[in-house]
Amino acid sequence: MRLHRMRVTAFGPFAGSQEVDFDALSAAGLFLLHGPTGAGKTSVLDAVCFALYGAVPGARQSPGTPLRSDHAAQDVFTEVLLELTVGGRRLEITRRPQQERPKKKGIGFTTEKAQTWLREYDPADRAWQALSRSHQEVGEELGRLIGMSREQFCQVVLLPQGEFAKFLRSDAEARGRLLGRLFDTRRFAAVEERLAELRKTAERQVKDGDEQLLAIAQRMAQAAGDSTDARAWPLPDARPGDPGLASAVLQWAAVARGGAHERLDIASAAVSAAESRQAAARRIAEEARQLAALQERYAEAARRAEELAARRPEQDALRARLDTARKAELVSPALEWREQAQRAHRTATAERDRSRARLHPDLADAGADQLASLERRMRQDLGALESARRAERRSAEIDDERARLDRQARADEDALTDTAAWLAGWEAARLGHQKRIDAAHEAATRAEQLAGQLEPAQRRLAAARERDALQARLTAADRRHADTREAANAAHEHWLALREERLRGIAAELAARLREGEPCTVCGSADHPAPARPGTGQIDRATEDAAQQAYRDADRARAEAEAALSLVREELAGARAEAGAASVAELSDAAGELQRAHGAARGAAAGLHEAQLALASAEGEYERRLNAQRTAQQNMAARTASREALDREQAVLERELSDVRAGAASVAEQAGLLEHRAAILAEAVEAVRAVEDSAERLKEADGRLSEAAFRAGFDTPAAASAALIDERGQRDIQHRLDEWQHQRATVTARLAEPETAAAGLAAPARTAEAEAESAAAERALREAVSALSAARSRCAELHALSGRATEETRRIGPLREEYERVARLAGLTAGTSADNERKMRLESYVLAARLEQVAAAATARLQRMSGGRYTLVHSDVRGGRGRSGLGLHVVDAWTGRERDTATLSGGETFFASLALALGLADVVTDEAGGVRLDTLFIDEGFGSLDDQTLDEVLDVLDSLRERDRSVGIVSHVGDLRRRIPAQLEVVKDRAGSSVRLRGVAAGARPQTP
Secondary structure, three states, rough: EEEEEEEEEOOEEEEEEEEEHHHHHHHHOEEEEEOOOOOHHHHHHHHHHHHHHHOHHHHHOOOOOOEEEOOOOOOOOOOOEEEEEEEEEEEEEEOOOOOEOOOOOOOOOOOOOOOOEEEEOOOOEEEEEEOOHHHHHHHHHHHHHOOOOHHHHHHHHHEEEEHHHHHHHOHHHHHHHHHHHHHHHHHHHHHHHHHHHHHHHHHHHHHHHHHHHHHHHHHHHHOOOHHHHHHHOOOOOOOOOOOOOHHHHHHHHHHHHHHHHHHHHHHHHHHHHHHHHHHHHHHHHHHHHHHHHHHHHHHHHHHHHHHHHHHHHHHHHHHHHHHHHHHOOOOOOHHHHHHHHHHHHHHHHHHHHHHHOOOOOOHHHOOOOHHHHHHHHHHHHHHHHHHHHHHHHHHHHHHHHHOOOEEEEHHHHHHHHHHHHHHHHHHHHHHHHHHHHHHHOOOOOOOOHHHHHHHHHHHHHHHHHHHHHHHHHHHHHHHHHHHHHHHHHHHHHHHHHHHHHHHHHHHHHHOOOOOOOOOOOOHHHOOOOOOOOOOOOOHHHHHHHHHHHHHHHHHHHHHHHHHHHHHHHHHHHHHHHHHHOOOOHHHHHHHHHHHHHHHHHHHHHHHHHHHHHHHHHHHHHHHHHHHHHHHHHHHHHHHHHHHHHHHHHHHHHHHHHHHHOOOOOHHHHHHHHHHHHHHHHHHHHHHHHHHHHHHHHHHHHHHHHHHHHHHHHOHHHHHHOOOOHHHHHHHHHHHHHHHHHHHHHHHHHHOOEEEEEEHHHHOOHHHHHHHHHHHHHHHHHHHHHHHEEEEEEEHHHHHHHHHHHHHHHEEEEHHHHHHHHHHHHHHHHHOOOOOOOOOOOOOHHHHHHHHHHHHHHHHHHHHHHHHEEEEEEEEEOOOOOOOOEEEEEEEOOOOEEEEEHHHHHHHHHHHHHHHHHHHHHHHHHOOOOOOOOOOEEOOHHHHHHHHHHHHHHHHHHHHHHHHHHEEEEEOHHHHOOOOOOOEEEOOOOOOOEEEEEEEEOOOOOOOOO
16 A cells, blocks of 8 residues: 555644645655644644544544644635555545534534545546545445554554553553454454353253253142152252252152052042942932822823813804804805995995086986987087187187288388498498508508618617627726736746746756766766755756746736737627617617507508408498398388288188187187086986996895895894804914814823823822932042042143153253353363463464564564564463463573563663564554555654664664655654655644655656546
8 A cells, every 4th residue: 555645624733735745755765754743743644544544543533632623714624635556546535524614694604514535546548537425335445455444554554652662561461452453353252252152051051951840840749739659759959050950850750650640540449439329329310200200290181181171161152153153154245245236336326416416407307318418419519610610720820920920020120220220321431441451551661661770779789788798898808817917927937036046056956866876967977975965945847847837827828818808809899889879778768669669560550451351341241231121121012912811811710700609709618618518418427327227236236145144044134244253263263172172182191191190199209319319429429530530630740741851851961061062162262261271362362373473573673673682572471360372572682581571671662662563564464465555654752762773773664665665754853854855844833734845856646637
């Protein structure tokens, strides 16, 4: 991983945007990051960590420590941009933390969420391609490429010397915490925790199984009840986890089962004896119940026989009444016929009386023949009125025709009056239509003239508006031209000043190109005894070229502004020539007036076609009115002739009808009177004849009824009618007779039964005593059966519980073995087992191996720094009562003895910790997948070294450049500024800190689109 450049804005102590060119610093291999206390040296490293991981290292990540600079303006966002190469890909990361910004509307502040951008440089297209703006996606992508967590990166790339000095002097627990964060041994700690959990789980399962076994034994004791063997053999006195618990429970269960089987045999014998006694008692009770039932049956039958004998007279009367009713049924048809004839005679008499009430009093006693003769005469008179009816209908039709002719005559008169009035005003209407046509012609001519005046007026108005707009553009273009001219002059003066200053220090620039053994390009000598050194603020060629390019850009902008100004002036001159001196308001009013006049003229001219159509329509209406007038006059003459003919015909008909009506209003009224009278006579004839017929039928029905009553044996028809009973009454009487007969036969048969008769003569049955004996035997049997069922349930439950106890014992066996195996493994990994002699945990064992690798890697650099005196070695010796595995000792070659690292002096501790940090960086890099670290930072600690040791340490750091790696030293030591030419200086000021490069040239990098 190599850093190229970084830009920080409003971050930490930096108020504005500051850019760090790591390519230029890395070109020297070893560079110095220095500055006064509080200037922001550490903030540069914080910005690198924030760009990669979105957080700063260590304790500086606390919530109360803001990342935003207090010197920054409110409208400037806090932002870090880092460009680096990792995994063969050149990336650009931009991060903004959550921060407050002023509201766009109103006053106050609003919270701006954190944002992240990730881009990648494409060498083929020579352009940056956007990858993601998601915090999670960017973090996952960078974590995959870098291969290290934030803690690992801060420990192996941003080497904090103070922490490694603590590492050297700390105990095993502190070393374990640091190494655990760096090498991520959480999986081994998880193994320890997992084994401990498995041990607890297995132990809990074994105890649960033993408790379940004890619970089964307790249920067996409850099932055994008061068994003598169970009391003699009490429950096992053991606790969950005891090895002999299972065998004790199984032995106790066998004894309980034996006692239960003995009690089952005793209960079976008792049930057999109770069943025999219960069967005998039940048989005696059944015989007593049968005798009592027969005796009761005999007594009931005797009582019923007496009751039936008492009801015999009533049954004889019912039978006689039924016989009389059946004889009267022979007279029933004659009775019904006589009643029908009588009803018909009464109806006919009433209808006759009603019809005679409607006749003339003289005809009240007339016979049917007289009434019929009178009806026939009236019908003949009614037929004679048919011709008079036709004449009356023709008279009505003549009235309708005369009324129709009158209506048509009035309509013709109205039409002639309206047509005459319209024709009288025709000439004036024609002249009006002609005037409208002439006015439309004149408006069309006027609209053409106004259209020719309107277009030039609109062009002048548009030119005047463009003239005013160009005047404003001219002012802006003039101002821009003046600004660009001043900027070009300033850039030109700045370039000339830089060039002059560079020429004054050209010797140092030429001296920078000198190489040992190569001739000088100026004097030709291969010896360079005293080459010039660059002074403070030395101007190089790149700075001069940048100033020259800035001047060229400013001059190009000035030329563009001048060309734009000339173009605006030309356009303004053309607009003024077109618009003249009149204002836009005046031209707008004139054009508006022309527009309104033109619109009015066009509107008037648009009515020409309508006026022509109106004239044509009026001329057509004139012709139609003339034709209608002539037609109406002809129709009036024809209608006058028709009316006169109708008047003559109606006079003849009236003379004919006056003789026929005989005082009626009309022939129809006279015919209606005759029709009504004939109908009344016909109805009276029918009513008189119906009475005569019904009287004849009633007389015949009386004769037949008398004959039928005599034949049936009744003295009079009235007696036969009184003896009648309907069919339902006869069925009721017969049912009562049959029921009495059936009951009498049943009682007689029951008294004749041999068993019943014998029971009636025997002594009373002893039912109560027999029932009591049977109930006692039944209770004894139920108690015996209940005892047998309880014994069987006890045996079955004991067998089932014994089986469950056996199964539980088999199930607990493998669990107990698993528990013993897991407990041994958990004790071994936790360092508590007797087999673990050094009491070393599994995680400590893994970390000890890593610490041994780190010590070996650090020794290679420590021996060089200490002149071969010191060697770091790993120790797993136990210290006191603690555990072993993470000891770190130093071997002193001068004494040949091994001692603790805490005995090193301040300077020795520094280079030992530096060697340890570099060794740790190598091991962690290999652990992270071999990610190459091309840029390292070392923070402080060099002030404790003497000159010789400092040289040796710098030689070691300089050796890191062998594979194109660069090391940045963060230090206040003044001697390092003389020893390390490439420097990044952090300068603090009241308005915020800034950075500057010294002793390096800016490196090339891809241009950002």
